[in-house]
Amino acid sequence: xxxxxxxxxxxxxxxxxxxxxxxxxxxxxxxxxxxxxxxxxxxxxxxxxxxxxxxxxxxxxxxxxxxxxxxxxxxxxxxxxxxxxxxxxxxxxxxxxxxxxxxxxxxxxxxxxxxxxxxxxxxxxxxxxxxxxxxxxxxxxxxxxxxxxxxxxxxxxxxxxxxxxxxxxxxxxxxxxxxxxxxxxxxxxxxxxxxxxxxxxxxxxxxxxxxxxxxxxxxxxxxxxxxxxxxxxxxxxxxxxxxxxxxxxxx
Amino acid sequence: xxxxxxxxxxxxxxxxxxxxxxxxxxxxxxxxxxxxxxxxxxxxxxxxxxxxxxxxxxxxxxxxxxxxxxxxxxxxxxxxxxxxxxxxxxxxxxxxxxxxxxxxxxxxxxxxxxxxxxxxxxxxxxxxxxxxxxxxxxxxxxxxxxxxxxxxxxxxxxxxxxxxxxxxxxxxxxxxxxxxxxxxxxxxxxxxxxxxxxxxxxxxxxxxxxxxxxxxxxxxxxxxxxxxxxxxxxxxxxxxxxxxxxxxxxxxxxxxxxxxxxxxxxxxxxxxxxxxxxxxxxxxxx
Numbered sequence: 001x002x003x004x005x006x007x008x009x010x011x012x013x014x015x016x017x018x019x020x021x022x023x024x025x026x027x028x029x030x031x032x033x034x035x036x037x038x039x040x041x042x043x044x045x046x047x048x049x050x051x052x053x054x055x056x057x058x059x060x061x062x063x064x065x066x067x068x069x070x071x072x073x074x075x076x077x078x079x080x081x082x083x084x085x086x087x088x089x090x091x092x093x094x095x096x097x098x099x100x101x102x103x104x105x106x107x108x109x110x111x112x113x114x115x116x117x118x119x120x121x122x123x124x125x126x127x128x129x130x131x132x133x134x135x136x137x138x139x140x141x142x143x144x145x146x147x148x149x150x151x152x153x154x155x156x157x158x159x160x161x162x163x164x165x166x167x168x169x170x171x172x173x174x175x176x177x178x179x180x181x182x183x184x185x186x187x188x189x190x191x192x193x194x195x196x197x198x199x200x201x202x203x204x205x206x207x208x209x210x211x212x213x214x215x216x217x218x219x220x221x222x223x224x225x226x227x228x229x230x231x232x233x234x235x236x237x238x239x240x241x242x243x244x245x246x247x248x249x250x251x
Numbered sequence: 252x253x254x255x256x257x258x259x260x261x262x263x264x265x266x267x268x269x270x271x272x273x274x275x276x277x278x279x280x281x282x283x284x285x286x287x288x289x290x291x292x293x294x295x296x297x298x299x300x301x302x303x304x305x306x307x308x309x310x311x312x313x314x315x316x317x318x319x320x321x322x323x324x325x326x327x328x329x330x331x332x333x334x335x336x337x338x339x340x341x342x343x344x345x346x347x348x349x350x351x352x353x354x355x356x357x358x359x360x361x362x363x364x365x366x367x368x369x370x371x372x373x374x375x376x377x378x379x380x381x382x383x384x385x386x387x388x389x390x391x392x393x394x395x396x397x398x399x400x401x402x403x404x405x406x407x408x409x410x411x412x413x414x415x416x417x418x419x420x421x422x423x424x425x426x427x428x429x430x431x432x433x434x435x436x437x438x439x440x441x442x443x444x445x446x447x448x449x450x451x452x453x454x455x456x457x458x459x460x461x462x463x464x465x466x467x468x469x470x471x472x473x474x475x476x477x478x479x480x481x482x483x484x485x486x487x488x489x490x491x492x493x494x495x496x497x498x499x500x501x502x503x504x505x506x507x508x509x510x511x512x513x514x515x516x517x518x519x520x521x522x523x524x525x526x527x528x529x530x531x532x533x534x535x536x537x
Contacts, residue, residue: 123469125462176404176443178458186469246392247400251442251458 041066047073047148048081075145079109084149086208094211095168100151108205114197121197125180129167132158170210171201171228177249193240200227308397309455310499310527311486312509313371316534317493320369324351327488328373330437331456333444335428348422350374350453351485368533371494373485374399374420374453375518375526382412382421391450397499397527398455406449413450417519418526421452455496456483476504499527 041064044050050071055078057063076084083102090096106112115121120128136159139152146152158165173179188194198204202213215227225231237244328351329336341347356368376399383391383399390405391412401421413421427447430438438444441458445451459482467474479497481487486494497506506529509515515529 174404178441178443180465182469183465190468190471245394245400246402246405247394247398247454247457247461250402250404251400251454251461 044068044071047071047076047145048078048085051076051078051081054078073145075143076149080105080146080149083109083208084151087151089209092209092211094170094207094209097168097209098165099154100149102208103204103210104206104208114204121181122185123182125178125182127181132164135159170212173228177230178251179249192242202227306500308499308527309376309460310397310497310506310510310529311373311376311455311483312495312506312515312529312531314493314495314509314531315368315370316514316531317491318369318371318489319491319493320353320367321490322353323488323490324371324485324494325349325353327351327484328453331439331442331459331484332454333428333438333442334451335430336434346423346425348424348451350420350422350451352420370530371485372418372420372518373528374455375418375524375528376453376455378525378527379523381415381417381522381524385411385415387411394457396460398457398460399452400454400457401450401452403443403445403449403451408448408450410450417522417524421450423450424448456485459483476501480505 042053042056043066044053050067050073053063053065053067057065083105084100086092086104087100087102088096106117107114117130117134118127119130120126132155135155139146139155142152147156155165184195185197202215204210213227215232216224217232223231225235233249234244236242237248242248328334329349332350334348334350337347350373352372354370354372356370376397378397380391380393380399383393386392387409388405388407390402390407392400392402394400408423410423413423424445424447428444441462460479463478463482464474466472467478476497480495481489481492482496483494486496495505495509497504499507499510501507509531510529512529512531514532514534516532517526517529519526
């Protein structure tokens with residue numbers, strides 16, 4: 001019995017290891033083989049590629065890399081490149097936006113305040129989407145190399161043509177539900193609790209591509225409730241002594 | 252009770268345990284879903300922030316002496332509240348929706364030569380509204396500040412309230428609302444459009460009240476009667492200032508003064524609905 005079990009375990013472990021190797025091999029291959037040329041030195045194909053190879057060389061000093069002069073630039077940074085690509089990843093959650101805008105890069109890495117761009121949050125019902133002008137307020141001052149990123153090209157195209165960007169709305173309420181941003185964001189000013197943007201919108205500063213975080217909680221009726229569902233709103237209103245009048249939100 | 256004769260001790264115990272589990276889970280489900288749980292709020296769950304809304308009682312005074320019957324209030328109401336424009340077909344088959352209606356009044360007294368009079372008729376937001384208790388689903392109710400509210404997404408369209416209302420100011424949406432494409436960009440985003448199959452009515456422009464009181468609360472500004480006098484779209488648009496809106500609980504407000512005027516009438520007063528819209532009778536002219 002004992003030997004049988006031991007043999008069974010060793011077979012199981014070896015199958016696991018083999019599986020892990022099969023899964024990891026292409027991934028390891030993929031990260032290096034794409035740039036391999038002539039067998040030993042890796043050649044960069046873009047500025048982002050160059051940034052990535054430089055980062056690889058820092059970790060492995062014996063790595064031979066070759067960066068053509070036109071790609072040997074400090075900008076866009078590796079973080080910008082990575083965020084840009086992650087925001088375009090169709091496999092990750094959330095819809096593809098017209099521009100590969102990364103909230104993680106702007107709100108997370110650079111810690112830009114939410115209200116710098118969504119400036120209506122504390123003084124109007126809707127938080128508002130920033131204008132192209134506001135985007136260009138910063139991006140017009142950036143080095144020209146940033147135009148390497150496709151998203152920046154699209155932004156500047158919109159700016160030159162005087163068109164607004166048609167963002168895809170993520171946090172959308174039905175027409176018969178009205179939400180007042182200012183009443184929630186400024187509730188601490190008149191004796192209410194303090195709310196973070198993240199309470200409803202999730203950890204936006206960690207998201208390259210924005211999506212609605214599924215927050216399934218079991219509320220007191222024993223039923224699961226999702227973010228931005230009525231039960232979820234009502235629970236918070238009840239817990240904080242806010243109005244539960246239907247007309248507060250439905251009109 | 253039916254107990255099979257061949258029931259063994261083991262089978263009996265098995266059944267007992269199973270039925271006890273079922274009963275316990277059913278009891279748990281009942282206790283968890285009971286509305287009493289929701290009602291039995293602990294003291295700290297009670298409203299901590301008492302708002303001015305509950306001290307107020309919204310009312311309206313319509314001075315028929317000032318009213319010229321121009322119909323600006325009807326148009327303003329339609330535009331403000333996204334009520335679809337209708338034509339003569341709807342008018343003739345009675346499916347027209349008019350949150351603010353303008354009824355012609357005929358003076359039948361002998362020897363009267365006064366000009367025909369118009370009666371602007373919004374929802375009267377009765378203090379004892381007959382439409383509210385008949386609603387089987389709680390889609391209509393009275394708010395703390397006296398507005399008879401209609402929650403469209405809860406309404407099942409049974410039309411009991413429409414029948415119960417003695418003033419005919421509730422309207423059933425027979426068709427999904429339609430607008431000419433050129434009008435779609437002019438819809439008011441602050442008011443939801445109503446789907447087919449629900450009853451809709453005047454709200455005293457509650458979205459305007461909310462927007463004014465909310466921004467005043469956030470900015471720490473106190474509001475006075477002048478902020479409310481022409482708050483609803485009908486009152487704002489009236490060129491003769493015949494419509495005055497305000498807080499009936501504020502004795503100094505224009506609407507409260509108008510309500511105590513000897514000319515003030517409440518429509519169908521004998522029904523005991525206590526309307527909060529007062530029509531100021533026209534003075535006799537010779």
